Amino acid sequence: MNPVDPEPADPGRFDASTDAVAVVTGAGVVTGWTRAAEELLGRAAGEVVGRSAARLLAGPGDPARVAWIAERCRAGMGWSGQVPLLHGDGHRVDADLRVSAAFRIGGTESFLLSARQPRQRWAVGQSVLDGFLTRSPVGMAVMDLDLRYVWLNDTLEKFGGIPREQRLGRRLSELLPGLQAETIEGLMRKVLVTGIPVTDYEYVGWSWADPHRRHAYSTSFFPLVDAADDVTGVCYMVLDVTERWNARQLLALVNEAGTSIGRTLDVLRTAQELADFAVPRFADLVIVDLLETVLDTGGHGTWLTDAGPAHVRPVMRRAALKSVREGAPEAVAGVGERVDFLPPPHDLHLLISGEAIHIPVLDPADELWLAQEPERLANIREYGIHSLISVPMRARNTALGLTTFMRSLNPVPFQPDDVLLARELVARAALCVDNARRYTREHTAAVTLQRSLLPHALTGGTALEVASSYLPADAPGGVGGDWFDVIPLSGGRVGLVVGDVVGHGLAAAATMGRLRTAVQTLADMEMPPDDLLAHLDDLVLRLGEEEPRDDIGTPLVGATCLYAVYDPVTRRCTMARAGHPPPVVVTPDGAVSFPEPPAGPPLGLGGMAFEAMEIELPENSLLGLYTDGLIEGADHDVARGMDRLGEILAQPEPDLRALCTSVVRRLVPVPQADDIALLLTRTRALGPDHVVSWDVPADPAAVADVRARATRQVEEWGFWELALTTELIVSELVTNAVRYAEPPIRLRLLRDARLTCEVSDASSTAPRLRHARSTDEGGRGLFLVAQLAHRWGARYTPQGKIIWAEQEIA
Missing domain, CATH: 3.30.450.20 (PAS domain)
Incomplete structure (x- = not known):
């Protein structure tokens, strides 16, 4: 076979019912011959079948080309082209030939060939x-x-x-x-x-x-x-090709708008991006007016759905404005001002369910609605505004506002295709505005919730000078679960806590509030730091059982925490931590250290105990508690962050608040994706002039002597008005210890922000407040103490327990 002038294959070009068809083996032998083939070449089947197909060609064969066609057909692609064939009477027949993909007949490789004469060309006059x-x-x-x-x-x-x-x-x-x-x-x-x-x-x-x-x-x-x-x-x-070109331009504009509008989660910024994008590409003046309820981050929208009355005109504010003229002199109202402009018809249904309004030729003389807008009418005439499109902004069945496009310098009126583009631009912007509105409200709610759960005013009493700093996360999830607290305890002691809840947003803030409340409750029960964390771990485990779990079954509630108790009398600080970074200590001579209590597991894992550590702090030492967001960064690891924290705190700075602010600003100069909490304290000590104590013999007769000593000491401190109540409180507490407790018994008076009376003994049994009946001879002692004292309680020590009572100092 010697094909010439190959043409692309055309599946519909041949018809097996009328075309000449033959079957040829892979060796080139004809095995099948149809009647149409006999008519095309004038050869009977007996003359052709069983012989080489090369005899049917009008010229010499091309073995290389035949081999190439065979390989193509073996690959299942087929081939078509024009070939010269030899008629039985010797004349040449030009035929369009098609070769099928290879197949097998009885194990023999075969090809189906179909041919027809080319159709005659149409002659035109x-x-x-x-x-x-x-x-x-x-x-x-x-x-x-x-x-x-x-x-x-x-x-x-x-x-x-x-x-x-x-x-x-x-x-x-x-x-x-x-x-x-x-x-x-x-x-x-x-x-x-x-x-x-x-x-x-x-x-x-x-x-x-x-x-x-x-x-x-x-x-x-x-x-x-x-x-x-x-x-x-x-x-x-x-x-x-204007229509095709316009369609491409519209598509290109819409695609470009997708990358130019909604780049931030800010309502006003998104509205301005819409106006900036459309001018001058599409319009000469673009105005975006949003409902006040959309801009109100804390309220609930009255006009957000179709539930409001249609006869009331909505209150909107100008959210964005852009013009080809500098300063947008065509606009009646500026950004931020209240507006109530609605093109005809003046109906709230335009915002709720209305279609876009298209006025291709804006003729002030013919538009009756402009008569009610004299200032706007004057601007239309002065600046030659001649065409207008107003599109309601709606997203997720929520009415957001109205966007108006106008042309003045561009002489071409808005066309129907322009309305489609305007609607598409506004629809994209509306989704972004609604996303920003929802994010802003959720973020505001989360920040408000967290700030309401964080302490508004911290005081360390006479034991500590306190300063704090909190920086919310700059992340789509909003605020996180970082928290801190300073808790006054009995005996002039102060509890310090800092924690970090896993995650961001409202859930993390709510969990943080629950944990902070739990810590305050446990601290009021005078629990040591390690026991407090153990109880807090149990609480997080219970919270985790109530919350959803991830794909591998791990609870989504978790937290880290560090709790410390500072005693200004002994100047000792006892602390324990649950997966939290260690505190930083700077002594008065500038030495920096990071005492590391045993690193317990994060809260919520369970199964492991927490251990406490005790250190002594010189007076005027600096103690800092922080969350990991302060020391972590993209450009440094945690160790480097801790070193930088120590370097800054070691610099002399008498103002603790200024030092706290400086630390956060220098360590975190740009917003980051995690919350930051820092609690700085400067320690104080209560000297001998603030604390006195006496050993009490286990003899009821010793009560009177101790009571007299306590009364004289209170009077020496100048608290004459507290002498009588102190005498009664000491008498009751010491008497109970002598009667029911085990020695050694000791009485201590502590003058701090309040006057505290403490009685310690070696017994672990705490007294119980009873309400005695009128016929009872006893049981009124603690009830009397509770009435006279500001507050009272008990705390346990390794040696026993301490019963204490505080009185307010005028």
């Missing part, structure tokens, strides 16, 4: 051809070697709006100088020189037929040659 060229919807022209018009059809004459008589003999650049004439003539010269056609060159321009609207054209150029194959001119064809 000169009159028909002239009518076709003249009335074709494609503009056509013929230019000579000097690029002057020698012929054009009616369509091209209509495109340009210039009569045929004025075009003939003149060049394009002379007729339409603003239509990229130089570029088009450059392309035609290139075709004349190279003889290579230029197809589908698109450009945008104008014509005298429609001078106020841009049109897009697709143009092709090809050379004209004579019988001697010499170039005699150039022919070009023009097709108006």
